Amino acid sequence: MIGIFDSGFGGLTMVREWLKISPEYDVLFLGDSARTPYGNRSITTITEFTEQGVLSLFAQGAKVVLIACNTASSDALRYLQSKYPEKKILGVLVPAVEEALEKTRFGRIGIIGTRGTIASNNYTQEIQKRISKFYNPSEKRAVKEPVITSVSAPLLVPLIEEGWIKKPETRMILKKYLFPLKHAHIDTLILACTHYPFLEQEFQKKMGKQCTIINSGAAQARKFRDYLQQHPEIEKNLSKKGLRQFYTTDSPDRFRELGSVFLGKKIGKHSIEKLEIE
Amino acid sequence: MIGIFDSGFGGLTMVREWLKISPEYDVLFLGDSARTPYGNRSITTITEFTEQGVLSLFAQGAKVVLIACNTASSDALRYLQSKYPEKKILGVLVPAVEEALEKTRFGRIGIIGTRGTIASNNYTQEIQKRISKFYNPSEKRAVKEPVITSVSAPLLVPLIEEGWIKKPETRMILKKYLFPLKHAHIDTLILACTHYPFLEQEFQKKMGKQCTIINSGAAQARKFRDYLQQHPEIEKNLSKKGLRQFYTTDSPDRFRELGSVFLGKKIGKHSIEKLEIE
Numbered sequence: 001m002i003g004i005f006d007s008g009f010g011g012l013t014m015v016r017e018w019l020k021i022s023p024e025y026d027v028l029f030l031g032d033s034a035r036t037p038y039g040n041r042s043i044t045t046i047t048e049f050t051e052q053g054v055l056s057l058f059a060q061g062a063k064v065v066l067i068a069c070n071t072a073s074s075d076a077l078r079y080l081q082s083k084y085p086e087k088k089i090l091g092v093l094v095p096a097v098e099e100a101l102e103k104t105r106f107g108r109i110g111i112i113g114t115r116g117t118i119a120s121n122n123y124t125q126e127i128q129k130r131i132s133k134f135y136n137p138s139e140k141r142a143v144k145e146p147v148i149t150s151v152s153a154p155l156l157v158p159l160i161e162e163g164w165i166k167k168p169e170t171r172m173i174l175k176k177y178l179f180p181l182k183h184a185h186i187d188t189l190i191l192a193c194t195h196y197p198f199l200e201q202e203f204q205k206k207m208g209k210q211c212t213i214i215n216s217g218a219a220q221a222r223k224f225r226d227y228l229q230q231h232p233e234i235e236k237n238l239s240k241k242g243l244r245q246f247y248t249t250d251s252p253d254r255f256r257e258l259g260s261v262f263l264g265k266k267i268g269k270h271s272i273e274k275l276e277i278e
Numbered sequence: 279m280i281g282i283f284d285s286g287f288g289g290l291t292m293v294r295e296w297l298k299i300s301p302e303y304d305v306l307f308l309g310d311s312a313r314t315p316y317g318n319r320s321i322t323t324i325t326e327f328t329e330q331g332v333l334s335l336f337a338q339g340a341k342v343v344l345i346a347c348n349t350a351s352s353d354a355l356r357y358l359q360s361k362y363p364e365k366k367i368l369g370v371l372v373p374a375v376e377e378a379l380e381k382t383r384f385g386r387i388g389i390i391g392t393r394g395t396i397a398s399n400n401y402t403q404e405i406q407k408r409i410s411k412f413y414n415p416s417e418k419r420a421v422k423e424p425v426i427t428s429v430s431a432p433l434l435v436p437l438i439e440e441g442w443i444k445k446p447e448t449r450m451i452l453k454k455y456l457f458p459l460k461h462a463h464i465d466t467l468i469l470a471c472t473h474y475p476f477l478e479q480e481f482q483k484k485m486g487k488q489c490t491i492i493n494s495g496a497a498q499a500r501k502f503r504d505y506l507q508q509h510p511e512i513e514k515n516l517s518k519k520g521l522r523q524f525y526t527t528d529s530p531d532r533f534r535e536l537g538s539v540f541l542g543k544k545i546g547k548h549s550i551e552k553l554e555i556e
Contacts, residue, residue: 034313034319034323034327035312035313040439041311041312041528041532042528042529042532044528044529045527045528045529049312154439154440155433155436155437155440155442158432158433158436159433161318161432162432162433164433168450169447169450169451169454172446172447172450173447176447249323250319250320250322250323251320251323253320254319254320278556
């Protein structure tokens with residue numbers, strides 16, 4: 001089965017994208033909703049919590065685990081990949097970065113995310129590592145040196161969780177956060193947090209039509225489909241009965257309520273279970 | 279020693295009030311900063327986390343434990359008091375309610391707090407339970423039936439943690455939350471969250487001079503001093519060397535940084551320790 005780990009509910013926006021394009025695969029989702037959000041915690045704690053969550057998914061039968069949370073991917077993925085080289089653990093950063101590099105016209109890339117994601121600087125490093133792969137001097141839009149501007153926007157997650165999508169206060173706060181990105185004339189913006197797709201239209205409106213918005217969860221879903229095509233030895237071991245099982249570390253009732261909003265459809269009572277992951 | 283438990287950093291505003299009036303007592307503080315905030319979690323999880331935290335403080339040598347967090351007090355205190363009748367565990371609700379009932383002129387009381395605190399309805403119940411004690415028909419301001427209006431304000435904690443105290447967005451959001459309280463013509467407002475004292479001036483300004491603002495942490499500190507005077511058998515067992523020891527479940531560096539803001543003075547590096555409380 002495919003395991004998808006998230007720090008809480010936001011990762012369900014990635015699951016939503018995955019189910020749109022590949023509904024046949026069985027999916028195990030684990031949201032650490034008892035300890036969400038990770039965004040403001042120390043790297044040590046984020047790593048510890050992520051390790052517990054990812055190992056729990058393998059213990060439940062996952063063959064491959066995707067980390068949907070940007071903060072957990074930024075702070076814990078490399079450590080987990082080197083600690084467990086025999087396990088398949090994939091994050092959200094590389095897919096989002098690759099999609100941004102495929103789409104950018106002038107290499108002026110913006111990143112917006114939680115404090116933990118931005119402070120790790122991993123998005124910037126991944127862009128710089130990969131830019132040469134996308135550099136082709138014969139192309140008109142050839143980019144050799146990217147210009148990267150990153151901004152942390154810690155208030156967007158609580159505003160979205162409150163459902164304040166259309167409120168004037170949210171628009172004002174978003175405008176404030178986007179000011180340095182507009183000022184840097186970015187042509188591509190990575191939404192480096194699973195919550196932000198709820199504000200995608202607002203981002204597009206504020207940044208203008210010329211700016212390409214990258215939904216990191218959608219990029220992760222698409223790139224994972226490509227990955228499975230390139231790795232039939234992994235793909236053939238994945239069960240395909242269209243099953244979905246949701247685990248939460250907090251109450252299943254609460255998960256069902258908020259989770260259904262993030263997934264975009266009702267989650268059945270019997271497909272949610274509480275899991276102790278300490 | 280006196281143990282003070284909080285879900286994160288906010289409880290340090292209560293410690294600040296306590297040290298102002300009783301600096302001689304030794305204090306052990308534990309902030310569950312790795313799992314903060316509690317405000318949006320289920321009662322089961324809040325109770326479990328609070329129990330772990332309170333027991334850890336007793337294990338570290340506390341003779342009495344004060345729960346500074348309003349959410350933890352609302353959702354877990356009664357359960358812990360009945361499960362551990364031999365232990366002294368005190369919350370923040372009763373002190374805040376008593377102070378509100380002492381000060382209200384017309385019994386029109388407002389409560390503002392996190393979703394968890396307001397949903398539990400415990401503040402309202404505590405007010406109703408105690409109103410008769412304060413009812414004296416010979417008094418001009420005699421109140422027989424309180425009129426209670428409660429409002430949950432989930433965005434205030436993140437705004438305060440971001441330091442957005444003076445921003446226009448915060449004023450707009452506060453105005454929105456206070457609208458039903460103004461409309462109900464309350465004469466006394468309980469700030470039922472340890473973070474809110476940072477906005478006390480804004481609350482006063484928006485509610486007007488006629489409204490008495492109750493800082494729940496300050497009430498808890500004052501009432502605990504009274505409690506010790508009435509219970510010399512407990513008071514005599516408390517050490518009085520002016521020691522302060524801070525425990526956190528996340529990184530000590532992060533605790534030092536944010537904690538110093540909430541305490542209102544620098545916390546020394548050597549007085550912070552990480553504690554595993556699972």
